[in-house]
Amino acid sequence: MNKYLVLVNPWNKWNDNLDFKIIDVNSRYALNRMAEEKTYLAFKSFQAYALKYGYDIEIESGYRSVDYQVKVFDNCAQKKGLEYAKKYVATPGYSEHHTGLALDICLKKDDKFFIEHNLPEDFKVFLKDNAFKFGFIVRYPIGKEDITGYNAEPWHLRYVGSLAEDIYKNNLTLEEYLEKQIVKSGYCYQL
Numbered sequence: 339m340n341k342y343l344v345l346v347n348p349w350n351k352w353n354d355n356l357d358f359k360i361i362d363v364n365s366r367y368a369l370n371r372m373a374e375e376k377t378y379l380a381f382k383s384f385q386a387y388a389l390k391y392g393y394d395i396e397i398e399s400g401y402r403s404v405d406y407q408v409k410v411f412d413n414c415a416q417k418k419g420l421e422y423a424k425k426y427v428a429t430p431g432y433s434e435h436h437t438g439l440a441l442d443i444c445l446k447k448d449d450k451f452f453i454e455h456n457l458p459e460d461f462k463v464f465l466k467d468n469a470f471k472f473g474f475i476v477r478y479p480i481g482k483e484d485i486t487g488y489n490a491e492p493w494h495l496r497y498v499g500s501l502a503e504d505i506y507k508n509n510l511t512l513e514e515y516l517e518k519q520i521v522k523s524g525y526c527y528q529l
């Protein structure tokens with residue numbers, strides 16, 4: 339099993355045994371950002387490519403430890419209540435950001451950073467149609483919420499390597515892609 343296809347979602351807990359190399363990244367958006375090494379190198383190539391099309395992209399959030407996610411979750415639950423936190427913050431241990439392979443992308447425009455729901459529509463389309471060239475998929479697409487377990491997040495990219503093109507061109511989520519592979523290979527294994 340290719341470790342870059344690891345599945346972490348509300349039904350599959352992150353198991354920190356894949357030995358990903360997590361490195362510091364130089365993000366202009368905020369200090370102390372980290373990501374898996376190959377993921378970051380792929381991002382740097384995508385960043386240079388995007389700039390040619392007028393999009394100055396940056397990493398808003400990358401690797402997050404389980405401890406950090408506990409703090410984010412508790413903080414949100416305290417401020418807005420447990421139900422709200424459960425809906426909008428990944429349960430610690432079940433966030434794809436624990437792998438280091440997930441990057442939330444922001445856009446710098448006129449000395450200002452645009453994040454998440456404030457990102458322009460044309461940029462979301464650009465991410466969707468170009469990220470695969472660098473090994474990324476948009477992990478939580480619109481209309482596949484029941485399959486991924488998350489609301490659509492056009493800014494959340496997931497590094498999967500060279501299989502990204504296949505996943506993108508067949509309009510699949512990682513869940514659907516992995517299921518297809520299992521059916522094809524004719525046996526089941528623990529994802």
Ligand SMILES: [Zn+2]
Nearest residue numbers: 440441442494
């Ligand atoms: Zn994210």
